[in-house]
Amino acid sequence: MAQLGDFLSRFRPAGAPGAVSRAAVPADKAAELAVELDPVLELFASADAECTRIAAEAAREAERIAADAAERAAAITARGKDLAAAAREQAAADVIGAAREQAAAAEQDAARRAAARTGPAEADVRQLTRAAIDLVWSLAASPGQAGPGGANPRAGAAGDAGPREHEGPGR
Numbered sequence: 001m002a003q004l005g006d007f008l009s010r011f012r013p014a015g016a017p018g019a020v021s022r023a024a025v026p027a028d029k030a031a032e033l034a035v036e037l038d039p040v041l042e043l044f045a046s047a048d049a050e051c052t053r054i055a056a057e058a059a060r061e062a063e064r065i066a067a068d069a070a071e072r073a074a075a076i077t078a079r080g081k082d083l084a085a086a087a088r089e090q091a092a093a094d095v096i097g098a099a100r101e102q103a104a105a106a107e108q109d110a111a112r113r114a115a116a117r118t119g120p121a122e123a124d125v126r127q128l129t130r131a132a133i134d135l136v137w138s139l140a141a142s143p144g145q146a147g148p149g150g151a152n153p154r155a156g157a158a159g160d161a162g163p164r165e166h167e168g169p170g171r
């Protein structure tokens with residue numbers, strides 16, 4: 001809706017009141033506004049330039065801060081990798097040291113047991129006795145022949161050639 005002032009401005013005279021003169025030229029509103037507003041807009045232009053300068057400076061500062069943060073993050077990452085490698089090496093050294101201690105203890109225990117042992121164990125004697133008997137039989141017998149006396153006294157009733165557990169030294 002049009003304002004009353006806009007409506008009345010249609011009937012405003014083009015020139016100053018007074019005697020009729022030549023045809024008048026309507027007033028240039030844009031030029032009048034430009035004359036009024038140019039000084040104010042020039043003040044805003046300097047403020048706009050100041051804002052642009054501050055924004056550019058802030059962008060440079062933000063880039064610098066981001067670059068510093070990236071450098072610190074890279075340094076922290078490298079230090080973390082170094083610490084992790086050192087921790088792995090230390091853990092490996094600890095495990096190897098514990099294994100060496102355990103092996104040394106086992107070796108000392110075995111040496112102590114061997115020193116306390118006075119002679120061969122019964123199982124060792126049985127094994128050596130069987131090996132000696134088998135060696136004697138294999139040397140005395142030719143392929144396809146029986147041992148001394150014509151028969152293998154170790155063969156069971158079913159013909160198995162395995163050692164008899166009930167036979168042993170002193171039986």
